[in-house]
Amino acid sequence: MTGEAGTDAAAAGGRRAADAIVERLELRIVSGELPDRTALPPERALMAEFGASRTVIREAITALSSRGLIENRPRYRPIVRKPGFDSALGALGGIVGHLLGETEGVKALFDSRIFLERALVREAAMHARRADIQALREALAANEAAIPDSARFYATDVAFHAVLYEIPRNPIMPAIHRAYVAWLAVHWHRMLRSPERNRVNYQSHRTIFEAILERDPDAAEAALASHLNAAWEYVRVTFEPAVEPMGVGQMEAGQP
Amino acid sequence: MTGEAGTDAAAAGGRRAADAIVERLELRIVSGELPDRTALPPERALMAEFGASRTVIREAITALSSRGLIENRPRYRPIVRKPGFDSALGALGGIVGHLLGETEGVKALFDSRIFLERALVREAAMHARRADIQALREALAANEAAIPDSARFYATDVAFHAVLYEIPRNPIMPAIHRAYVAWLAVHWHRMLRSPERNRVNYQSHRTIFEAILERDPDAAEAALASHLNAAWEYVRVTFEPAVEPMGVGQMEAGQP
DNA sequence: GTCGCAGTTTTGATCGTACCAAACTGGCTG
DNA sequence: CAGCCAGTTTGGTACGATCAAAACTGCGAC
Numbered sequence: 001m002t003g004e005a006g007t008d009a010a011a012a013g014g015r016r017a018a019d020a021i022v023e024r025l026e027l028r029i030v031s032g033e034l035p036d037r038t039a040l041p042p043e044r045a046l047m048a049e050f051g052a053s054r055t056v057i058r059e060a061i062t063a064l065s066s067r068g069l070i071e072n073r074p075r076y077r078p079i080v081r082k083p084g085f086d087s088a089l090g091a092l093g094g095i096v097g098h099l100l101g102e103t104e105g106v107k108a109l110f111d112s113r114i115f116l117e118r119a120l121v122r123e124a125a126m127h128a129r130r131a132d133i134q135a136l137r138e139a140l141a142a143n144e145a146a147i148p149d150s151a152r153f154y155a156t157d158v159a160f161h162a163v164l165y166e167i168p169r170n171p172i173m174p175a176i177h178r179a180y181v182a183w184l185a186v187h188w189h190r191m192l193r194s195p196e197r198n199r200v201n202y203q204s205h206r207t208i209f210e211a212i213l214e215r216d217p218d219a220a221e222a223a224l225a226s227h228l229n230a231a232w233e234y235v236r237v238t239f240e241p242a243v244e245p246m247g248v249g250q251m252e253a254g255q256p
Numbered sequence: 257m258t259g260e261a262g263t264d265a266a267a268a269g270g271r272r273a274a275d276a277i278v279e280r281l282e283l284r285i286v287s288g289e290l291p292d293r294t295a296l297p298p299e300r301a302l303m304a305e306f307g308a309s310r311t312v313i314r315e316a317i318t319a320l321s322s323r324g325l326i327e328n329r330p331r332y333r334p335i336v337r338k339p340g341f342d343s344a345l346g347a348l349g350g351i352v353g354h355l356l357g358e359t360e361g362v363k364a365l366f367d368s369r370i371f372l373e374r375a376l377v378r379e380a381a382m383h384a385r386r387a388d389i390q391a392l393r394e395a396l397a398a399n400e401a402a403i404p405d406s407a408r409f410y411a412t413d414v415a416f417h418a419v420l421y422e423i424p425r426n427p428i429m430p431a432i433h434r435a436y437v438a439w440l441a442v443h444w445h446r447m448l449r450s451p452e453r454n455r456v457n458y459q460s461h462r463t464i465f466e467a468i469l470e471r472d473p474d475a476a477e478a479a480l481a482s483h484l485n486a487a488w489e490y491v492r493v494t495f496e497p498a499v500e501p502m503g504v505g506q507m508e509a510g511q512p
Numbered sequence: 513g514t515c516g517c518a519g520t521t522t523t524g525a526t527c528g529t530a531c532c533a534a535a536c537t538g539g540c541t542g
Numbered sequence: 543c544a545g546c547c548a549g550t551t552t553g554g555t556a557c558g559a560t561c562a563a564a565a566c567t568g569c570g571a572c
Contacts (some may be wrong), residue, residue: 017554063318066322074271075525076524094323095343108428115375116372168371172365298551298552300553312527330534331554333553334553
Protein backbone atom coordinates (compact mmCIF):
# COMPACT_ATOMS: atom_id res chain seq x y z
CA MET A 1 0.00 0.00 0.00
CA THR A 2 2.60 2.47 -1.01
CA GLY A 3 1.25 4.48 -3.90
CA GLU A 4 -2.19 5.80 -3.24
CA ALA A 5 -4.07 9.01 -3.79
CA GLY A 6 -4.68 10.52 -0.41
CA THR A 7 -7.98 12.20 0.12
CA ASP A 8 -6.42 14.71 2.43
CA ALA A 9 -6.22 18.39 1.86
CA ALA A 10 -2.49 18.46 1.42
CA ALA A 11 -2.47 15.87 -1.31
CA ALA A 12 -0.80 12.96 0.37
CA GLY A 13 1.14 10.52 -1.64
CA GLY A 14 0.68 7.36 0.37
CA ARG A 15 -1.44 5.75 2.95
CA ARG A 16 -0.80 5.43 6.59
CA ALA A 17 -2.46 3.02 8.90
CA ALA A 18 -4.51 5.80 10.39
CA ASP A 19 -6.10 6.48 7.03
CA ALA A 20 -7.90 3.18 7.14
CA ILE A 21 -9.26 3.97 10.59
CA VAL A 22 -10.32 7.40 9.42
CA GLU A 23 -12.14 5.85 6.53
CA ARG A 24 -13.96 3.32 8.62
CA LEU A 25 -14.98 5.87 11.20
CA GLU A 26 -16.11 8.18 8.44
CA LEU A 27 -18.34 5.46 7.15
CA ARG A 28 -19.83 4.90 10.56
CA ILE A 29 -20.59 8.54 10.92
CA VAL A 30 -22.14 9.15 7.54
CA SER A 31 -24.04 5.90 7.74
CA GLY A 32 -25.62 7.02 10.96
CA GLU A 33 -24.17 4.20 12.97
CA LEU A 34 -22.57 6.92 15.02
CA PRO A 35 -25.32 9.51 15.20
CA ASP A 36 -24.66 13.19 15.33
CA ARG A 37 -23.92 14.71 18.71
CA THR A 38 -22.95 11.40 20.27
CA ALA A 39 -19.58 10.70 21.77
CA LEU A 40 -17.05 8.53 20.08
CA PRO A 41 -16.14 5.30 21.85
CA PRO A 42 -13.13 5.58 24.15
CA GLU A 43 -9.77 5.44 22.51
CA ARG A 44 -8.97 2.18 24.19
CA ALA A 45 -12.13 0.61 22.84
CA LEU A 46 -11.40 1.76 19.32
CA MET A 47 -7.91 0.48 19.76
CA ALA A 48 -9.21 -2.99 20.50
CA GLU A 49 -11.83 -2.74 17.82
CA PHE A 50 -9.52 -1.79 15.00
CA GLY A 51 -6.59 -3.75 16.26
CA ALA A 52 -4.38 -0.72 16.18
CA SER A 53 -2.30 1.00 18.74
CA ARG A 54 -3.50 4.08 20.46
CA THR A 55 -1.00 6.11 18.52
CA VAL A 56 -2.83 5.35 15.33
CA ILE A 57 -6.24 5.80 16.87
CA ARG A 58 -5.30 9.22 18.13
CA GLU A 59 -3.93 10.19 14.77
CA ALA A 60 -7.16 9.10 13.17
CA ILE A 61 -9.15 11.08 15.68
CA THR A 62 -7.18 14.24 15.12
CA ALA A 63 -7.55 13.76 11.40
CA LEU A 64 -11.31 13.39 11.71
CA SER A 65 -11.30 16.41 13.93
CA SER A 66 -9.47 18.55 11.45
CA ARG A 67 -11.87 17.46 8.77
CA GLY A 68 -14.72 18.68 10.87
CA LEU A 69 -16.38 15.33 11.39
CA ILE A 70 -15.80 15.29 15.10
CA GLU A 71 -15.36 17.93 17.71
CA ASN A 72 -12.37 17.26 19.87
CA ARG A 73 -12.28 19.37 22.99
CA PRO A 74 -9.11 18.84 25.00
CA ARG A 75 -10.11 16.55 27.76
CA TYR A 76 -13.50 15.40 26.69
CA ARG A 77 -14.72 12.60 24.58
CA PRO A 78 -14.76 13.43 20.91
CA ILE A 79 -18.24 14.37 19.74
CA VAL A 80 -19.55 13.34 16.36
CA ARG A 81 -20.46 16.36 14.32
CA LYS A 82 -21.82 15.96 10.85
CA PRO A 83 -20.35 18.91 9.06
CA GLY A 84 -22.42 21.59 7.46
CA PHE A 85 -21.28 24.24 5.10
CA ASP A 86 -20.69 26.39 8.12
CA SER A 87 -18.01 24.21 9.61
CA ALA A 88 -16.48 23.73 6.19
CA LEU A 89 -16.26 27.42 5.55
CA GLY A 90 -15.13 27.93 9.11
CA ALA A 91 -12.16 25.73 8.45
CA LEU A 92 -11.52 27.64 5.29
CA GLY A 93 -11.45 30.82 7.25
CA GLY A 94 -8.92 29.34 9.61
CA ILE A 95 -6.61 28.51 6.77
CA VAL A 96 -7.16 31.70 4.86
CA GLY A 97 -6.34 33.59 7.99
CA HIS A 98 -2.69 32.86 7.43
CA LEU A 99 -2.43 34.57 4.13
CA LEU A 100 -4.25 37.64 5.27
CA GLY A 101 -1.71 39.44 7.34
CA GLU A 102 0.89 39.62 4.69
CA THR A 103 -0.12 39.66 1.10
CA GLU A 104 -2.92 41.49 -0.58
CA GLY A 105 -4.93 38.36 -0.06
CA VAL A 106 -7.05 40.54 2.15
CA LYS A 107 -7.99 42.71 -0.78
CA ALA A 108 -8.67 39.68 -2.91
CA LEU A 109 -10.92 38.25 -0.27
CA PHE A 110 -12.80 41.47 0.17
CA ASP A 111 -13.15 41.83 -3.58
CA SER A 112 -14.56 38.35 -3.77
CA ARG A 113 -17.16 39.44 -1.30
CA ILE A 114 -18.03 42.48 -3.36
CA PHE A 115 -18.25 40.32 -6.42
CA LEU A 116 -20.57 37.88 -4.70
CA GLU A 117 -22.79 40.49 -3.14
CA ARG A 118 -23.12 42.29 -6.42
CA ALA A 119 -24.58 39.10 -7.80
CA LEU A 120 -26.71 38.71 -4.70
CA VAL A 121 -28.37 42.12 -4.91
CA ARG A 122 -28.92 41.58 -8.60
CA GLU A 123 -30.61 38.31 -7.74
CA ALA A 124 -32.60 40.07 -5.08
CA ALA A 125 -33.73 42.77 -7.45
CA MET A 126 -34.90 40.19 -9.91
CA HIS A 127 -36.28 37.40 -7.80
CA ALA A 128 -36.86 38.62 -4.27
CA ARG A 129 -40.15 37.38 -2.90
CA ARG A 130 -42.56 39.27 -0.77
CA ALA A 131 -41.11 37.74 2.38
CA ASP A 132 -37.61 38.72 1.33
CA ILE A 133 -38.65 42.29 0.73
CA GLN A 134 -40.30 42.35 4.10
CA ALA A 135 -37.21 40.95 5.76
CA LEU A 136 -35.10 43.57 4.06
CA ARG A 137 -37.47 46.29 5.15
CA GLU A 138 -37.32 45.17 8.75
CA ALA A 139 -33.56 44.81 8.70
CA LEU A 140 -33.29 48.28 7.26
CA ALA A 141 -35.53 49.72 9.94
CA ALA A 142 -33.50 48.05 12.66
CA ASN A 143 -30.40 49.38 11.02
CA GLU A 144 -31.72 52.91 11.06
CA ALA A 145 -32.77 52.66 14.67
CA ALA A 146 -29.29 51.55 15.64
CA ILE A 147 -27.41 54.45 14.08
CA PRO A 148 -26.52 56.08 17.40
CA ASP A 149 -25.15 52.86 18.84
CA SER A 150 -22.17 51.66 16.82
CA ALA A 151 -22.12 48.20 18.30
CA ARG A 152 -25.77 47.64 17.61
CA PHE A 153 -25.40 49.25 14.22
CA TYR A 154 -22.74 46.74 13.35
CA ALA A 155 -25.05 43.89 14.30
CA THR A 156 -27.94 45.24 12.27
CA ASP A 157 -25.59 45.95 9.41
CA VAL A 158 -24.55 42.33 9.40
CA ALA A 159 -28.17 41.30 9.61
CA PHE A 160 -29.13 43.43 6.64
CA HIS A 161 -26.49 41.87 4.46
CA ALA A 162 -27.44 38.47 5.81
CA VAL A 163 -30.87 38.87 4.33
CA LEU A 164 -29.32 39.26 0.91
CA TYR A 165 -27.52 35.97 1.35
CA GLU A 166 -30.77 34.27 2.29
CA ILE A 167 -32.59 35.23 -0.86
CA PRO A 168 -31.11 32.64 -3.24
CA ARG A 169 -32.41 29.95 -0.86
CA ASN A 170 -29.07 28.19 -1.02
CA PRO A 171 -27.70 27.16 2.36
CA ILE A 172 -24.18 27.81 1.16
CA MET A 173 -24.77 31.51 0.82
CA PRO A 174 -25.52 32.26 4.46
CA ALA A 175 -22.58 30.07 5.40
CA ILE A 176 -20.34 32.16 3.21
CA HIS A 177 -21.69 35.26 4.80
CA ARG A 178 -20.98 33.95 8.26
CA ALA A 179 -17.47 33.13 7.17
CA TYR A 180 -16.93 36.66 5.91
CA VAL A 181 -18.39 38.11 9.06
CA ALA A 182 -16.25 35.91 11.27
CA TRP A 183 -13.21 37.03 9.36
CA LEU A 184 -14.06 40.70 9.64
CA ALA A 185 -15.05 40.38 13.26
CA VAL A 186 -11.43 39.77 14.12
CA HIS A 187 -10.59 43.22 12.86
CA TRP A 188 -13.72 45.05 13.81
CA HIS A 189 -12.31 46.45 17.01
CA ARG A 190 -9.67 48.18 14.96
CA MET A 191 -12.11 49.82 12.61
CA LEU A 192 -13.04 53.38 13.09
CA ARG A 193 -16.68 53.91 13.81
CA SER A 194 -19.00 56.77 14.44
CA PRO A 195 -22.66 57.65 14.12
CA GLU A 196 -21.82 59.74 11.09
CA ARG A 197 -20.28 56.77 9.37
CA ASN A 198 -23.24 54.68 10.48
CA ARG A 199 -25.60 57.12 8.85
CA VAL A 200 -23.68 56.95 5.59
CA ASN A 201 -23.83 53.20 5.65
CA TYR A 202 -27.49 53.22 6.47
CA GLN A 203 -28.13 55.47 3.50
CA SER A 204 -26.25 53.01 1.32
CA HIS A 205 -28.40 50.19 2.58
CA ARG A 206 -31.47 52.23 1.91
CA THR A 207 -30.39 52.95 -1.64
CA ILE A 208 -29.77 49.27 -2.22
CA PHE A 209 -33.12 48.36 -0.76
CA GLU A 210 -34.95 50.86 -2.91
CA ALA A 211 -33.25 49.61 -6.04
CA ILE A 212 -34.36 46.11 -5.13
CA LEU A 213 -37.87 47.38 -4.52
CA GLU A 214 -37.90 48.93 -7.96
CA ARG A 215 -36.64 45.69 -9.43
CA ASP A 216 -33.67 47.45 -10.89
CA PRO A 217 -30.73 45.02 -10.83
CA ASP A 218 -28.25 47.43 -12.32
CA ALA A 219 -28.99 50.17 -9.83
CA ALA A 220 -28.89 47.70 -6.97
CA GLU A 221 -25.60 46.30 -8.09
CA ALA A 222 -24.11 49.75 -8.53
CA ALA A 223 -25.31 50.86 -5.13
CA LEU A 224 -23.89 47.81 -3.47
CA ALA A 225 -20.56 48.10 -5.24
CA SER A 226 -20.32 51.70 -4.17
CA HIS A 227 -21.25 50.77 -0.62
CA LEU A 228 -18.71 48.01 -0.25
CA ASN A 229 -15.95 49.79 -2.08
CA ALA A 230 -16.31 52.61 0.37
CA ALA A 231 -16.33 50.15 3.22
CA TRP A 232 -13.11 48.67 1.95
CA GLU A 233 -11.27 51.86 2.75
CA TYR A 234 -12.15 51.37 6.36
CA VAL A 235 -11.27 47.73 6.38
CA ARG A 236 -7.97 48.28 4.68
CA VAL A 237 -6.53 50.46 7.36
CA THR A 238 -6.92 47.68 9.87
CA PHE A 239 -4.47 45.66 7.82
CA GLU A 240 -1.96 48.43 7.34
CA PRO A 241 -0.52 48.94 10.79
CA ALA A 242 1.82 51.78 9.97
CA VAL A 243 -0.68 54.00 8.24
CA GLU A 244 -2.52 56.47 10.40
CA PRO A 245 -5.24 58.07 8.32
CA MET A 246 -5.25 61.39 10.03
CA GLY A 247 -7.89 62.99 7.88
CA VAL A 248 -10.47 60.38 8.53
CA GLY A 249 -11.08 61.31 12.09
CA GLN A 250 -12.92 58.73 14.10
CA MET A 251 -15.18 56.87 11.85
CA GLU A 252 -16.23 53.37 11.31
CA ALA A 253 -16.66 50.88 8.60
CA GLY A 254 -19.79 48.98 9.29
CA GLN A 255 -19.45 46.89 6.21
CA PRO A 256 -20.69 43.43 7.09
CA MET B 257 -23.77 31.04 14.77
CA THR B 258 -25.55 29.88 17.81
CA GLY B 259 -23.28 30.24 20.76
CA GLU B 260 -19.79 30.77 19.59
CA ALA B 261 -17.96 31.16 16.36
CA GLY B 262 -14.98 28.91 16.75
CA THR B 263 -11.99 29.94 14.74
CA ASP B 264 -10.95 26.38 14.36
CA ALA B 265 -12.62 23.81 12.26
CA ALA B 266 -13.90 22.01 15.30
CA ALA B 267 -14.15 24.81 17.80
CA ALA B 268 -11.79 23.76 20.51
CA GLY B 269 -12.58 24.58 24.05
CA GLY B 270 -9.22 24.23 25.68
CA ARG B 271 -5.60 23.98 24.90
CA ARG B 272 -3.44 20.98 24.49
CA ALA B 273 0.30 20.90 24.47
CA ALA B 274 0.34 20.40 20.74
CA ASP B 275 -1.48 23.69 20.25
CA ALA B 276 1.48 25.61 21.55
CA ILE B 277 3.79 23.78 19.18
CA VAL B 278 1.44 24.47 16.32
CA GLU B 279 1.41 28.11 17.19
CA ARG B 280 5.15 28.42 17.42
CA LEU B 281 5.69 26.57 14.18
CA GLU B 282 3.05 28.73 12.53
CA LEU B 283 4.96 31.78 13.59
CA ARG B 284 8.16 30.41 12.18
CA ILE B 285 6.51 29.73 8.88
CA VAL B 286 4.73 33.02 8.42
CA SER B 287 7.76 34.92 9.66
CA GLY B 288 9.84 33.32 6.98
CA GLU B 289 12.17 31.64 9.42
CA LEU B 290 11.05 28.44 7.80
CA PRO B 291 10.88 29.43 4.15
CA ASP B 292 8.38 28.03 1.75
CA ARG B 293 9.20 24.73 0.10
CA THR B 294 11.77 23.79 2.70
CA ALA B 295 11.52 20.68 4.81
CA LEU B 296 10.61 20.80 8.42
CA PRO B 297 13.31 19.73 10.88
CA PRO B 298 13.16 16.06 11.81
CA GLU B 299 10.61 15.10 14.38
CA ARG B 300 13.30 14.18 16.84
CA ALA B 301 14.92 17.55 16.50
CA LEU B 302 11.65 19.36 17.10
CA MET B 303 11.09 17.06 20.00
CA ALA B 304 14.31 18.23 21.61
CA GLU B 305 13.67 21.82 20.64
CA PHE B 306 10.23 22.10 22.12
CA GLY B 307 10.87 19.76 24.95
CA ALA B 308 7.93 17.61 24.01
CA SER B 309 7.52 13.98 23.20
CA ARG B 310 7.27 12.79 19.68
CA THR B 311 3.61 12.11 20.20
CA VAL B 312 2.96 15.78 20.65
CA ILE B 313 5.25 16.79 17.83
CA ARG B 314 3.48 14.44 15.49
CA GLU B 315 0.12 15.75 16.55
CA ALA B 316 1.28 19.27 15.88
CA ILE B 317 2.58 18.27 12.50
CA THR B 318 -0.67 16.63 11.48
CA ALA B 319 -2.52 19.68 12.69
CA LEU B 320 -0.33 21.98 10.63
CA SER B 321 -0.82 19.65 7.74
CA SER B 322 -4.57 19.75 7.99
CA ARG B 323 -4.43 23.52 8.10
CA GLY B 324 -2.52 23.52 4.89
CA LEU B 325 0.64 25.03 6.26
CA ILE B 326 2.74 21.99 5.57
CA GLU B 327 2.52 19.16 3.13
CA ASN B 328 2.89 15.82 4.78
CA ARG B 329 3.53 12.98 2.40
CA PRO B 330 3.65 9.61 4.13
CA ARG B 331 7.28 8.77 4.39
CA TYR B 332 8.87 12.05 3.55
CA ARG B 333 9.83 15.06 5.51
CA PRO B 334 7.02 17.53 5.92
CA ILE B 335 7.38 20.39 3.46
CA VAL B 336 6.53 23.95 4.43
CA ARG B 337 3.84 25.29 2.21
CA LYS B 338 2.58 28.78 2.68
CA PRO B 339 -1.05 28.38 1.94
CA GLY B 340 -2.70 29.94 -1.03
CA PHE B 341 -6.36 30.12 -1.72
CA ASP B 342 -5.91 26.85 -3.51
CA SER B 343 -4.89 24.88 -0.49
CA ALA B 344 -7.53 26.62 1.58
CA LEU B 345 -10.27 25.75 -0.84
CA GLY B 346 -8.80 22.32 -1.22
CA ALA B 347 -9.25 21.70 2.46
CA LEU B 348 -12.74 23.04 2.16
CA GLY B 349 -13.42 20.52 -0.54
CA GLY B 350 -12.23 17.74 1.73
CA ILE B 351 -14.69 18.73 4.38
CA VAL B 352 -17.55 19.46 2.06
CA GLY B 353 -17.05 16.07 0.51
CA HIS B 354 -18.72 14.50 3.49
CA LEU B 355 -22.00 16.25 3.14
CA LEU B 356 -22.25 15.45 -0.51
CA GLY B 357 -23.19 11.84 -0.57
CA GLU B 358 -26.24 12.20 1.55
CA THR B 359 -28.13 15.43 1.56
CA GLU B 360 -28.97 17.68 -1.29
CA GLY B 361 -25.82 19.53 -0.42
CA VAL B 362 -24.67 18.41 -3.81
CA LYS B 363 -27.39 20.40 -5.46
CA ALA B 364 -26.65 23.37 -3.27
CA LEU B 365 -23.01 23.24 -4.18
CA PHE B 366 -23.73 22.96 -7.85
CA ASP B 367 -26.21 25.78 -7.63
CA SER B 368 -23.61 27.92 -5.97
CA ARG B 369 -21.41 27.28 -8.93
CA ILE B 370 -24.13 28.27 -11.34
CA PHE B 371 -24.73 31.39 -9.30
CA LEU B 372 -21.07 32.31 -9.35
CA GLU B 373 -20.53 31.61 -13.00
CA ARG B 374 -23.58 33.61 -13.91
CA ALA B 375 -21.90 36.55 -12.27
CA LEU B 376 -18.64 35.66 -13.97
CA VAL B 377 -19.99 35.65 -17.49
CA ARG B 378 -21.81 38.86 -16.77
CA GLU B 379 -18.53 40.33 -15.64
CA ALA B 380 -16.87 38.94 -18.72
CA ALA B 381 -19.49 40.45 -20.99
CA MET B 382 -19.01 43.82 -19.39
CA HIS B 383 -15.33 44.02 -18.66
CA ALA B 384 -13.46 41.36 -20.60
CA ARG B 385 -10.27 42.73 -22.11
CA ARG B 386 -8.85 41.93 -25.46
CA ALA B 387 -6.59 39.27 -23.97
CA ASP B 388 -9.52 37.66 -22.22
CA ILE B 389 -11.52 37.51 -25.40
CA GLN B 390 -8.57 35.99 -27.17
CA ALA B 391 -8.14 33.40 -24.43
CA LEU B 392 -11.81 32.54 -24.65
CA ARG B 393 -11.57 32.24 -28.41
CA GLU B 394 -8.63 29.86 -28.16
CA ALA B 395 -10.26 27.80 -25.45
CA LEU B 396 -13.37 27.54 -27.55
CA ALA B 397 -11.40 26.41 -30.57
CA ALA B 398 -9.63 23.76 -28.53
CA ASN B 399 -12.97 22.71 -27.18
CA GLU B 400 -14.39 22.27 -30.64
CA ALA B 401 -11.40 20.32 -31.83
CA ALA B 402 -11.77 17.92 -28.92
CA ILE B 403 -15.38 16.99 -29.52
CA PRO B 404 -14.62 13.47 -30.76
CA ASP B 405 -12.42 12.69 -27.78
CA SER B 406 -14.45 12.84 -24.59
CA ALA B 407 -11.47 12.86 -22.27
CA ARG B 408 -9.85 15.70 -24.13
CA PHE B 409 -13.18 17.44 -24.43
CA TYR B 410 -13.53 17.38 -20.69
CA ALA B 411 -10.13 18.97 -20.28
CA THR B 412 -10.86 21.72 -22.77
CA ASP B 413 -14.27 22.20 -21.22
CA VAL B 414 -12.63 22.81 -17.88
CA ALA B 415 -10.15 25.12 -19.52
CA PHE B 416 -12.88 27.18 -21.14
CA HIS B 417 -14.65 27.74 -17.87
CA ALA B 418 -11.30 28.44 -16.25
CA VAL B 419 -10.86 31.43 -18.50
CA LEU B 420 -14.08 32.89 -17.13
CA TYR B 421 -12.70 32.61 -13.63
CA GLU B 422 -9.53 34.41 -14.67
CA ILE B 423 -11.28 37.48 -15.96
CA PRO B 424 -12.00 39.21 -12.65
CA ARG B 425 -8.25 39.13 -11.96
CA ASN B 426 -8.90 37.87 -8.48
CA PRO B 427 -6.75 34.90 -7.45
CA ILE B 428 -9.60 33.50 -5.42
CA MET B 429 -11.72 32.88 -8.46
CA PRO B 430 -9.45 30.38 -10.20
CA ALA B 431 -8.94 28.68 -6.86
CA ILE B 432 -12.67 28.28 -6.51
CA HIS B 433 -12.83 26.88 -9.99
CA ARG B 434 -10.14 24.34 -9.23
CA ALA B 435 -12.03 23.34 -6.11
CA TYR B 436 -15.20 22.79 -8.11
CA VAL B 437 -13.32 20.83 -10.72
CA ALA B 438 -11.60 18.69 -8.13
CA TRP B 439 -14.94 17.94 -6.60
CA LEU B 440 -16.53 17.00 -9.90
CA ALA B 441 -13.52 15.02 -11.01
CA VAL B 442 -14.29 12.45 -8.36
CA HIS B 443 -17.55 11.72 -10.09
CA TRP B 444 -16.53 12.23 -13.66
CA HIS B 445 -15.95 8.59 -14.37
CA ARG B 446 -19.58 7.96 -13.55
CA MET B 447 -20.91 10.59 -15.88
CA LEU B 448 -22.25 9.58 -19.19
CA ARG B 449 -20.36 11.03 -22.09
CA SER B 450 -20.54 10.98 -25.82
CA PRO B 451 -19.51 13.08 -28.80
CA GLU B 452 -23.12 14.13 -29.19
CA ARG B 453 -23.20 15.47 -25.69
CA ASN B 454 -19.85 17.10 -26.29
CA ARG B 455 -21.23 18.87 -29.31
CA VAL B 456 -24.16 20.18 -27.33
CA ASN B 457 -21.84 21.49 -24.68
CA TYR B 458 -19.57 23.05 -27.23
CA GLN B 459 -22.52 24.86 -28.74
CA SER B 460 -23.39 26.17 -25.30
CA HIS B 461 -19.89 27.45 -24.87
CA ARG B 462 -20.05 29.08 -28.25
CA THR B 463 -23.30 30.80 -27.39
CA ILE B 464 -21.80 32.11 -24.18
CA PHE B 465 -18.73 33.31 -25.97
CA GLU B 466 -20.73 35.13 -28.59
CA ALA B 467 -22.82 36.84 -25.98
CA ILE B 468 -19.65 38.01 -24.30
CA LEU B 469 -18.33 39.20 -27.63
CA GLU B 470 -21.46 41.22 -28.15
CA ARG B 471 -21.11 42.65 -24.66
CA ASP B 472 -24.53 41.37 -23.74
CA PRO B 473 -24.44 40.43 -20.06
CA ASP B 474 -28.02 39.23 -19.92
CA ALA B 475 -27.65 36.94 -22.88
CA ALA B 476 -24.38 35.61 -21.55
CA GLU B 477 -25.88 34.95 -18.16
CA ALA B 478 -28.89 33.25 -19.64
CA ALA B 479 -26.75 31.09 -21.88
CA LEU B 480 -24.55 30.05 -19.04
CA ALA B 481 -27.47 29.29 -16.75
CA SER B 482 -29.01 27.16 -19.43
CA HIS B 483 -25.71 25.41 -20.03
CA LEU B 484 -25.05 24.55 -16.42
CA ASN B 485 -28.61 23.68 -15.57
CA ALA B 486 -28.50 21.16 -18.36
CA ALA B 487 -25.17 19.88 -17.10
CA TRP B 488 -26.67 19.42 -13.67
CA GLU B 489 -28.92 16.68 -14.98
CA TYR B 490 -25.86 14.70 -15.87
CA VAL B 491 -24.12 15.39 -12.63
CA ARG B 492 -27.13 14.52 -10.57
CA VAL B 493 -27.36 10.96 -11.73
CA THR B 494 -23.90 10.27 -10.41
CA PHE B 495 -25.19 11.01 -6.94
CA GLU B 496 -28.32 8.90 -7.23
CA PRO B 497 -27.04 5.37 -7.26
CA ALA B 498 -30.34 3.61 -7.69
CA VAL B 499 -31.52 5.58 -10.67
CA GLU B 500 -30.67 4.15 -14.05
CA PRO B 501 -31.61 6.73 -16.67
CA MET B 502 -32.42 4.31 -19.41
CA GLY B 503 -33.60 6.80 -21.95
CA VAL B 504 -30.44 8.81 -21.91
CA GLY B 505 -28.30 6.27 -23.62
CA GLN B 506 -24.61 6.83 -23.27
CA MET B 507 -23.96 10.47 -22.95
CA GLU B 508 -21.76 12.72 -20.98
CA ALA B 509 -21.92 15.76 -18.90
CA GLY B 510 -18.87 17.78 -19.66
CA GLN B 511 -19.79 20.56 -17.35
CA PRO B 512 -16.60 21.87 -15.84
C1' DG C 513 -36.72 11.05 46.93
C1' DT C 514 -33.36 14.32 45.81
C1' DC C 515 -29.38 16.69 46.34
C1' DG C 516 -24.50 17.25 47.37
C1' DC C 517 -20.08 15.55 48.15
C1' DA C 518 -16.08 12.32 48.61
C1' DG C 519 -14.00 8.33 46.76
C1' DT C 520 -13.32 5.40 42.83
C1' DT C 521 -13.03 4.37 38.07
C1' DT C 522 -12.59 5.72 33.46
C1' DT C 523 -10.26 7.97 30.00
C1' DG C 524 -7.79 11.40 27.43
C1' DA C 525 -2.98 13.54 27.30
C1' DT C 526 1.66 12.87 27.44
C1' DC C 527 5.85 10.49 27.74
C1' DG C 528 9.60 7.09 26.81
C1' DT C 529 11.28 3.31 24.42
C1' DA C 530 11.62 0.15 20.80
C1' DC C 531 11.44 -1.76 16.12
C1' DC C 532 10.79 -1.58 11.26
C1' DA C 533 11.01 0.04 6.70
C1' DA C 534 11.69 3.51 3.52
C1' DA C 535 14.43 7.42 2.31
C1' DC C 536 18.75 9.50 2.30
C1' DT C 537 23.93 9.58 2.23
C1' DG C 538 28.31 8.60 1.05
C1' DG C 539 31.65 5.83 -0.63
C1' DC C 540 33.05 2.05 -3.55
C1' DT C 541 33.38 -0.13 -8.04
C1' DG C 542 33.47 -0.56 -12.97
C1' DC D 543 31.24 9.80 -14.03
C1' DA D 544 27.42 6.39 -13.63
C1' DG D 545 25.62 2.98 -11.01
C1' DC D 546 25.35 0.06 -7.16
C1' DC D 547 25.55 -1.04 -2.19
C1' DA D 548 25.91 -0.60 2.87
C1' DG D 549 25.24 2.46 6.68
C1' DT D 550 22.59 6.13 8.67
C1' DT D 551 18.70 8.97 9.19
C1' DT D 552 14.03 9.49 9.84
C1' DG D 553 9.20 8.78 9.66
C1' DG D 554 5.44 5.10 10.88
C1' DT D 555 3.79 2.14 14.21
C1' DA D 556 3.55 -0.24 18.44
C1' DC D 557 3.53 -1.16 23.62
C1' DG D 558 3.51 0.21 28.13
C1' DA D 559 3.33 3.51 31.86
C1' DT D 560 2.05 7.70 34.32
C1' DC D 561 -0.85 11.68 35.42
C1' DA D 562 -4.72 14.59 35.79
C1' DA D 563 -9.22 15.65 34.68
C1' DA D 564 -13.70 13.92 33.74
C1' DA D 565 -17.24 10.65 34.60
C1' DC D 566 -19.26 7.66 37.66
C1' DT D 567 -20.71 5.61 42.20
C1' DG D 568 -22.34 5.33 46.61
C1' DC D 569 -23.35 7.24 50.86
C1' DG D 570 -25.29 10.49 53.96
C1' DA D 571 -28.08 14.77 54.87
C1' DC D 572 -32.22 17.34 54.22
